[in-house]
Each structure stands twice: as structure tokens, then as C-alpha cells.
Amino acid sequence: MIDHPKILITRKYPAAGINLLEQERFRLTFWDQDRPMTPEELAAEAKDHQALLCTLTDRIDKPFLDRCSHLEIISQFAVGYDNIDIPEATRKKIPVGFTPDAMSEATADIAFGLMIAAARKFFFLHKTILTGQWGHFNPTGHLGFELKGKTLGILGLGRIGIKMAQRCSAAYDMPVIYHNRNRNLAAEKQLGARHVPLDQLLEQSDILSVHCALTPETRHIFDARAFRKMKPSAVFINTARGPIHHEPDLIEALNQKQIWGAGLDVTDPEPMAKDNPLLSMENVCVLPHVGSGTMEARDQMSVLAAQNIIEFYNTGKVPHIVNPEVLA
Ligand code: GLV
Numbered sequence: 001m002i003d004h005p006k007i008l009i010t011r012k013y014p015a016a017g018i019n020l021l022e023q024e025r026f027r028l029t030f031w032d033q034d035r036p037m038t039p040e041e042l043a044a045e046a047k048d049h050q051a052l053l054c055t056l057t058d059r060i061d062k063p064f065l066d067r068c069s070h071l072e073i074i075s076q077f078a079v080g081y082d083n084i085d086i087p088e089a090t091r092k093k094i095p096v097g098f099t100p101d102a103m104s105e106a107t108a109d110i111a112f113g114l115m116i117a118a119a120r121k122f123f124f125l126h127k128t129i130l131t132g133q134w135g136h137f138n139p140t141g142h143l144g145f146e147l148k149g150k151t152l153g154i155l156g157l158g159r160i161g162i163k164m165a166q167r168c169s170a171a172y173d174m175p176v177i178y179h180n181r182n183r184n185l186a187a188e189k190q191l192g193a194r195h196v197p198l199d200q201l202l203e204q205s206d207i208l209s210v211h212c213a214l215t216p217e218t219r220h221i222f223d224a225r226a227f228r229k230m231k232p233s234a235v236f237i238n239t240a241r242g243p244i245h246h247e248p249d250l251i252e253a254l255n256q257k258q259i260w261g262a263g264l265d266v267t268d269p270e271p272m273a274k275d276n277p278l279l280s281m282e283n284v285c286v287l288p289h290v291g292s293g294t295m296e297a298r299d300q301m302s303v304l305a306a307q308n309i310i311e312f313y314n315t316g317k318v319p320h321i322v323n324p325e326v327l328a
Helices: 015-023 039-046 062-067 086-091 104-119 122-130 159-172 185-191 198-204 224-229 247-255 295-315
Strands: 006-009 027-030 051-054 073-076 152-155 176-179 207-210 235-238 261-264 284-286
Touching: 015 027, 015 295, 039 062, 051 295, 062 086, 073 295, 104 122, 104 159, 104 207, 104 235, 104 261, 104 284, 104 295, 122 284, 152 159, 152 198, 159 176, 159 185, 159 207, 176 185, 176 198, 198 224, 224 247, 247 261
Parallel strands: 006 027, 006 051, 051 073, 152 176, 152 207, 207 235, 235 261, 261 284
Antiparallel strands: none
16 A cells, blocks of 8 residues: 555444554544534545445435545445445445444344343333332233244344344244245255245244345335234344334234234334333333444454455455445
8 A cells, every 4th residue: 555545434443443454554533422423524524535434323325425426445334234325336436345244143142132032021021120010929910921932934034044043943943934035045954944925924923033134125014014914922023124114013013912022123213212102012122223232243343344444455355345346
């Protein structure tokens, strides 16, 4: 590298990756406030930088890309990239890196944990203690259900979905059905997972866990029609992206007892309002989008995000790239 490119770093990311960038003597500008930049701030800050290290709360849309078409690379600290207008970045020939695999274990743990938490009403029962309502042992009060042998349905059996399926299969002997655009033959072989049409997934799952990307096809795929098809005993788990479910329809389905419960690590909008009815439902557990929130995952994400930039400037390749056609 002759002159060291300037990178705008939009949040405080773990040191593991930032150190790598410093070692390569990139010039780093840090946004040091404890909030994402507004679109205006982001565009203004990015103006005199060649590279951007950003994350899911940064809106990299067409207006931003029109103003910042000089960017040489965008490196996203996340596996999901629905905050980025990928077709527009591709038209402008800007490669977009991302960080797959780094958080698969961590996110599957959250899905698995939410499944148990919802089936046994963890969050609601915790609240009864906080509000002085523990009372006496009640032989018939607030009963949950057991997971042994229940059918796990997965929408999007990819990197994270397979980890959830492995956990459920090993812990509770749960048969696995799934719906994907393409069949996952490795999972079929390893876990006996069965590929089924979407309607069958809805009708047969006892636990339905979402692990697909947010795309125009999956936005609001869980709407009133979908919830009506699900079992009244089913638990809906979403650790992928909030807009994959239509939140008013989910609330209605739970109120009407069309499904039994829900475990959400993602909501729409985020952050969720503190008076959202989901938060006071007995069979619902909500977390504030912390799927990748382990030290291990976040360190690894920062390393991958840094490597995407370093490799790009050193070799012209981006190891984890969303739009490889840009570099072809
Ligand atoms: C988190 O939601 C991610 O996409 O990495």
C-alpha cells in the first residue's frame, strides 16, 4: 500500500479487529458517540474516507450511496446486510463484505434458549417474583410444556439454522423439518431433516424457528395467514430479523390463541416500545437483539470485518463478500 486508506468506523467495535487495521497502518476515524450516526452524519463523515466499517444500524441506502459513491469498500460487521442497498452498491461497483459464521453458535444458543424460555414462561415467571406475586406452590398454575420429541420447523436451514437443529435434535430428539429455497442435503443426511413446502412447515411445526435473511420475499412472511395455519400449541421463534414477522398479526395470533407462544430476539421496530403488548404476555419472551452478543462471536466478527478490508487493499480480494460480481 502506498498511501494508507482512511476508514470510517461507525461504532465501537471489539479491539481484536481494530488492532489488525491499526497494524496495517490504515488511518482510522472513530465515531465515538454511543449511538448510531444519523443518515446525515454518516454521509458527512464518510465523505473523505475510502472505506467504511459499519453495522446493521447504519442505513446504507441509495441516497447515502449516491453521496458516497467514492467509497472503495464497505465492510459490514454483521451476517445480515438488509440495511445495505446491495444492488445499488453493486451498480456503483463497491464491494460489500460481511461476517458469516462468526456468530452461528451464539445466535443458535439464543434461539434454543428462547425456545425453552417460552415453553416454560421464564420471563413472565421472573416478573411474578419482581412484583411480589410468587405466592405458594401451585400444582396447576402457569404450566409450560416439554420439548422432548416435539417437531422443530426451521425456515432457512443455513449456517445458524443447522446449529439450532443440532441442539434440538441432541437435547430433545426433535425431528426436524425445514423450508429453504435450496435443499440442505448435508442437514438431511446428518439430522434426517425433511424439506417441506412452506404450508407444511407452518402446519406441522411445534417449534417454528426463523433463520432466513430478510429479503423482499421473506418480509412479513409470517402474517395473519401464516399464523392461522400454525398449531395452537406452536411456539414461534425469530432470531433473524424483526420484519420477517408482521408484528400486529403476531400479537393478534397470540391474543386469539392461534399459536401458543413466541420467543423473539428481533422485533419491528427496534428498539421495541416498552409498552408493547408482547412484553406482558405470559408465553412470550423478548430479548433486545443480542443473538451475536458473546465475546467470542463479537471478537471474531471484528476480525472478519477487518480482514475483508485488509485483504481488499493487499490482494484485491474480499474473503467474505456479498456481491462477488463487483470484483470478478
Ligand atoms: C446480527 O443480527 C447480524 O446480522 O449479525
